[in-house]
Amino acid sequence: MGQSAKIFAKKLLRISLEKNRVSEEKVTAILQTLRSNPPRHYKEILEIYLLKIGAELRKENAVIEHSGALPTSTINSIKDNLTKYYNRHIQVTTLNVPELLAGLRVRIADDVWDTSVLNRLDQLAQSFK
Amino acid sequence: MSSVLDQIQQEIKNLETKAVKKNVGRITHLADAVAKVDGLSEVMYNEMVEFSGGVYGIALNLEEDDVGCVILGDVSKLKEGDEVKTTGKLLSVPVGKALLGRTVNALGEPVDGKGPIHATEYYPIEKTAPGIIPRQSVDQPLQTGIMSIDSMIPIGRGQRELIIGDRSTGKSTIAIDTIINQARINRKGLAENKPGFRPVYSIYVAIGQKNSNIARTIKVLEAAGALEYTILVASPAADNPANQYIAPYSGTSMGEWFMHNGMDALIIYDDLSKHAVAYRQISLVLKRPSGREAYPGDVFYLHSRLLERSARLNAENGNGSLTALPIIETQSGDVSAYIPTNVISITDGQIFLETDLFNQGIRPAISVGLSVSRVGSAAQIKAFKQVAGKIKLELAQYRELAAFAQFGSDLDARTKKQLDRGARIVEIFKQPAFHPKRTEIQVAILWAVQNEFFDSIPVKQIVTATKSLDEYLTTTQGNLLQKIEDEGKLTDEIQAQLKTTISEWKSTFIA
Numbered sequence: 001m002g003q004s005a006k007i008f009a010k011k012l013l014r015i016s017l018e019k020n021r022v023s024e025e026k027v028t029a030i031l032q033t034l035r036s037n038p039p040r041h042y043k044e045i046l047e048i049y050l051l052k053i054g055a056e057l058r059k060e061n062a063v064i065e066h067s068g069a070l071p072t073s074t075i076n077s078i079k080d081n082l083t084k085y086y087n088r089h090i091q092v093t094t095l096n097v098p099e100l101l102a103g104l105r106v107r108i109a110d111d112v113w114d115t116s117v118l119n120r121l122d123q124l125a126q127s128f129k
Numbered sequence: 130m131s132s133v134l135d136q137i138q139q140e141i142k143n144l145e146t147k148a149v150k151k152n153v154g155r156i157t158h159l160a161d162a163v164a165k166v167d168g169l170s171e172v173m174y175n176e177m178v179e180f181s182g183g184v185y186g187i188a189l190n191l192e193e194d195d196v197g198c199v200i201l202g203d204v205s206k207l208k209e210g211d212e213v214k215t216t217g218k219l220l221s222v223p224v225g226k227a228l229l230g231r232t233v234n235a236l237g238e239p240v241d242g243k244g245p246i247h248a249t250e251y252y253p254i255e256k257t258a259p260g261i262i263p264r265q266s267v268d269q270p271l272q273t274g275i276m277s278i279d280s281m282i283p284i285g286r287g288q289r290e291l292i293i294g295d296r297s298t299g300k301s302t303i304a305i306d307t308i309i310n311q312a313r314i315n316r317k318g319l320a321e322n323k324p325g326f327r328p329v330y331s332i333y334v335a336i337g338q339k340n341s342n343i344a345r346t347i348k349v350l351e352a353a354g355a356l357e358y359t360i361l362v363a364s365p366a367a368d369n370p371a372n373q374y375i376a377p378y379s380g381t382s383m384g385e386w387f388m389h390n391g392m393d394a395l396i397i398y399d400d401l402s403k404h405a406v407a408y409r410q411i412s413l414v415l416k417r418p419s420g421r422e423a424y425p426g427d428v429f430y431l432h433s434r435l436l437e438r439s440a441r442l443n444a445e446n447g448n449g450s451l452t453a454l455p456i457i458e459t460q461s462g463d464v465s466a467y468i469p470t471n472v473i474s475i476t477d478g479q480i481f482l483e484t485d486l487f488n489q490g491i492r493p494a495i496s497v498g499l500s501v502s503r504v505g506s507a508a509q510i511k512a513f514k515q516v517a518g519k520i521k522l523e524l525a526q527y528r529e530l531a532a533f534a535q536f537g538s539d540l541d542a543r544t545k546k547q548l549d550r551g552a553r554i555v556e557i558f559k560q561p562a563f564h565p566k567r568t569e570i571q572v573a574i575l576w577a578v579q580n581e582f583f584d585s586i587p588v589k590q591i592v593t594a595t596k597s598l599d600e601y602l603t604t605t606q607g608n609l610l611q612k613i614e615d616e617g618k619l620t621d622e623i624q625a626q627l628k629t630t631i632s633e634w635k636s637t638f639i640a
Contacts, residue, residue, distance in 0.1 A: 006194075051194075110168040112151045112214075119149065 005041045009048035013056065020088060022056050055109070062092045062108040067100040067116070078106060152215045154196060156180075159209055162200045162369040163414045166213050169196045175255055177220045178213050182206040185236075186213075187220055187371070190415045197415045199371035201236060219255060222379045223248030224386035229330065232347060232361040235376040237383075240363060252382040254375055258437035265443040267477075267504045270513075271329065271395065271452050274310030274565020275303060275493055277558040280517035280575060281524075282480055282500045285508025286329070286393050287441025287450035291472055293457045293464060294482030299493050300456045301342075302562045303480065304397040305349060307454065308333060310565035311395060312355035329452075330387050331359040332396040334380035337373050337403030340365045349563055366403075373407035381438050381451070388442060388449035396439065400456035401432060405468045422467050429471045436475050464499075478502040492559060497524050510568070511618035516575035520554065527551020553583050556591035569610040570599050576619065577631050586638075594638060601634045 016026050039045060062082055064075065075092060082090040090108065097105070103116035154168025164186065172178065172188045178198055179185055184206055190197025200207065201220075222237035227248050232241040239246050267285035284290045292300045311329040318326040333350075335343045343363050350356045360383055364376035377398050387394035398404065405428055412425035420426045432455075439453035455476065457469050462484065464473065473479055480500045487494035506514050530548055534540060540548070557578060560566065566574075574595060577583060586594050602610060609626050616623065 110152050110154060110170040112153050113148045114151065115148045123149075 002044070005044040006048055008039065009045050009052055012045070012049050013052045016053065017056070021060060022053060027053065059086070059109045060088065060090060062090050062106055064092055064094045065097040065100060065105040065107065065116075066094060067096065067098050067102055070094060070104075078104075082106070082108060154213045156207060156209050156211045156213060157195060159204070159207055161410075161414045162204050162371055163411065164198045164200055164207065164213070166196045166198055167194070169213060169215060172196055172215050175219060177216045177218050179216050180207055180213050181211045185216075185220070187375075188215075189411070190417070199374070199411055199415075200369070201371050201375065204369065219253040220375065221251040221253045222382050224250050224252045224383050226330075228360045228383060230357045230359070232343075232363055233379075235362065235364045235368065235372040235379050237379060250386065252386060254378040254382050255434075256382065256385065256438065258434065259440045259442060259446070263440075263442050263446040265441050265448075266507070267441050267450075268507050269327075269393075269441075269450070270508045270510055271307075272310055272314065272568050273303065273307040274313075274567070275306055275560060276566055276571045276574070277493060277495050277497070277560075278303070278480060279509075279568065279571055280513060281497055281521045282478065282495070282502045283504070283506060283509040283513070284452065284454075284478075284502060285441075285504045286452050287439065288478070288502070288504050288508065289436050289439050289453040289455065289476040290502060291455050291457060291476040291479040292482070293459060293469060293473070293479050294494070295459055295462055295484045298482035298484055298487050299562070300458070300482055301346070301399055303482075303493055304333070304399060304454055304456065305346060306563060306565045307331075307395065308350060308359055308397070309353040309355045309563060312350075312353065312358045313565070313567075315358050316354065327393050328358070329393045329395050331355070332362065332380045332384050332394060333359060334362040334364075334377050334396065334398050336364050336376050336398065336400060337366050337368075337407060338399065340367065353563065370407040370410045373404065374411055377401070377404055377435055381435060384451045385438060388440070388451040389447060391447035391449045393450045393452070395452045395454065398435075398453070398455040400458050401472060402456075402458045402468055405431065424467065428468070429475075432472055433475050436472075477504055490559070491555060492562070495558075497521060498528065512572045512613060512616075513568070513575075515619050516572055516579055519579070520575065523547070524551060524554055527554070549584065549588075552588045553586075553591050554578060556588055557583065557595050559592055559595075566599065567603075567610065569613040570602055572613055572619070573602055573610070573627060573631070574598060576624070576627055580628070580631075582631050582635055597638050598631070598634055601637075602630070606630055 012030055016022055016030060018026060034042065064070065064078060075094065079090055079092045099118060101117035105116050106113040152169060152171040154166040156164045157167045158165035169178065169188065172191065174188060174191055176188050177185055178188055180200065184200060184202040186198040186200045188196050188198050198213070223246055225248050227246050231239055231243060231246060234240050267287045269286040271284045271286050272279055273284060278284065292303055294300050308331040311331055315328040318328060333346065335346070343365060347356065347361060350359055362376055362380040364373045380396055384394040384396040405424060408428065408431050409424050413419060413423065417425050436453055436455060439451040441450040442448060455472060457472050459466065459469055464481065478501045481496045482494045483496045486496065526547055527550070530544060531551065534548055557574060577598065583591060583594065609630060612623055613619070
């Protein structure tokens with residue numbers, strides 16, 4: 001049962017993408033179609049579909065964690081560099097995390113780029129072990 | 130003053146803030162020392178991953194939606210939602226002579242309370258075995274000190290010889306005797322500073338054993354002065370299955386260091402049956418498909434890739450060796466079960482221990498008929514070949530006749546002689562635990578057997594006689610034993626001396 005729902009959800013994900021990006025219009029159209037003609041194990045399919053779309057959206061959205069002020073030029077520079085690196089359009093949001101002390105931490109999907117002072121202190125502590 | 134300021138300013142300018150990229154995931158499920166992690170999209174198979182709190186794990190199941198990681202360490206520190214990150218490294222353990230005399234866990238961390246280990250090198254626990262070209266055939270003996278093994282089932286450096294038998298048949302005792310004998314030979318050889326002498330360092334890997342057993346083993350090795358040449362890798366039954374799974378590989382990495390550096394090492398896996406059970410547990414929790422006896426499909430590969438790392442290397446590759454003595458416990462003597470047959474097919478021979486022989490008082494309880502060494506006499510010194518060549522045949526004939534003789538009392542003289550000789554050989558091969566014999570003593574005793582010196586001694590007194598001869602030779606015939614060791618063969622002169630010496634002893638013994 002789980003396997004067939006997974007396969008179905010994967011197919012839905014494939015048709016939700018346009019130029020490797022999640023298309024809101026397509027997702028809306030898919031949900032309307034499913035609503036009018038619900039397949040077997042509808043809820044399970046939707047739950048898996050939600051997880052997969054979430055994973056895809058995380059690939060397009062970067063969260064810049066910072067401590068203190070962050071100039072707009074820095075944000076734009078990070079956005080451009082990430083777009084170039086991942087070869088996809090990236091949207092950024094910022095989050096103030098005072099625990100970082102200084103520097104930045106950029107999270108995008110499963111990747112974390114960390115130049116924060118907190119990370120360097122952690123590395124220093126690790127080196128003593 | 131300004132140049133100093135310029136230097137500091139230049140240093141500040143030169144400082145680069147490098148961004149460190151990590152690949153992370155989150156624990157979605159945690160049970161039985163296995164964590165399912167969502168994320169870790171760039172993790173590689175067998176890569177070491179780091180959990181929060183300094184706990185490490187290995188990524189063993191790379192699935193489409195999650196990664197299954199076995200946790201090596203304290204699971205109680207972890208919870209669902211914790212971050213996990215890749216390290217980009219394979220799990221490695223410290224190696225080198227700094228580990229000799231120490232007891233470590235499966236990760237190479239000391240557990241004996243003797244302080245940190247100052248290792249300068251680290252080897253990954255998973256390594257490809259040497260290929261065909263770097264190898265050399267096994268031709269150097271590894272003396273176990275157990276007469277029945279050294280004479281009839283000789284082991285060479287670089288060989289894999291399986292020790293197999295039911296519970297409490299003396300498997301671990303054979304292994305420990307071998308370690309003690311290597312230590313004795315090492316001490317003597319290093320003290321004499323003989324040219325061309327190669328010590329053998331030992332690694333004892335305890336997998337899934339009781340802590341009391343491991344403590345007893347350490348005590349025995351310490352008392353025999355063998356601990357200084359031994360590394361103990363302890364993964365007791367209380368350890369989590371992941372640690373029990375990697376312990377043999379960690380031990381092998383430690384042994385490989387000696388091999389790659391032109392030295393000889395001996396590694397004992399006690400025992401691989403428990404290792405297979407630990408791997409089965411991990412695989413079932415990881416929801417891998419199970420096969421025969423619920424073991425995963427790659428349980429053969431589990432042991433084959435481990436044992437293939439033991440080898441003898443050729444001169445171009447350092448001339449080192451790693452000899453393996455894996456131990457397998459059978460149930461009711463069934464050597465045709467799954468795991469025993471797997472390991473038998475991998476190793477270069479087996480020493481089969483029987484419960485019946487053990488209960489009859491024949492200890493070590495080695496079944497000469499079922500035991501074999503595929504290296505054979507290529508790994509025996511010439512002196513041994515001269516005296517031990519016919520022993521196996523004589524024992525085989527004795528066993529056949531002994532069964533036949535139970536039914537009749539009228540036997541011809543030749544048959545009686547064979548039975549008498551066989552009964553005496555069986556008694557001569559009895560040896561107390563943790564008392565390995567010197568090679569020269571073994572050669573002398575077997576020479577005495579072949580030349581009928583024991584034929585007139587009653588069977589019940591043979592054990593006492595053997596012990597007496599051993600003591601006599603050790604205390605009064607040091608020169609003769611040294612000559613046998615130096616020559617490596619029984620020359621006419623040595624044989625004449627043996628004849629005189631043993632005749633003298635026999636007269637005193639009977640008296």
